[in-house]
Amino acid sequence: MSTDDASQRLATAREQIARAARLADRKPESVTLIAVSKTHDAEAIRPLLAAGQRVFGENRVQEAEAKWPALRAEYPDVRLHLVGQLQSNKADDAVALFDAIHSLDRPSLIPALAKAMERSGRRPECFIQVNIGDEPQKGGCPVDALPELLAEARAAGLPIAGLMCVPPLELEPAPYFALLAKLARGHGLDGLSMGMSGDYETAVMTGATHVRVGTALFGERA
């Protein structure tokens, strides 16, 4: 992908976000576009960096550790978001590398993240991932378990920014986005990480503060 292609895709995504935000009477700047670069190598990422994108998402700690330190040396203002499942034994690595973690979804991660933050002095903002469609195979904390998980995370002093979800595939996402927004409001949380390439405009219209967009910016993953 050339820098021109990257600029074009980025401009399109930004326009769609701005349009959806205005329709919902929101400010376009209230939405952070996370370019999800998982599976793409540094050569695929560079054109987006050259086009001005600075916020990126990865779903594996090890893959991100292999790619980003070199790119960050060139672009020190890059911010990295972890959008994939986190193992407790990777908490130190994740806290060292990422500026935000979108996959806090179970109690065992709370002490692991709290210790990692204490050791490193870094405090990446955390989103609690909710299994919003109550799907057995899917990551995320059950809706029923959210109040307790959130209370534990707050008691441990974790910086909780909001909630994250991936709605069920093949179903209309808007009701799930609306439900996540309602849950966040009910718990006094402002951040809403929701919306991917196929549904980020809907997500913005229903309140997303962070959209996680891969394919629409990079093309299909291999």
Ligand SMILES: *Cc1c(COP(=O)(O)O)cnc(C)c1O
């Ligand atoms: C891969 C991924 C995305 C991006 O998906 P696209 O459909 O390529 O935009 C967003 N969120 C999560 C959690 C992902 O794993």
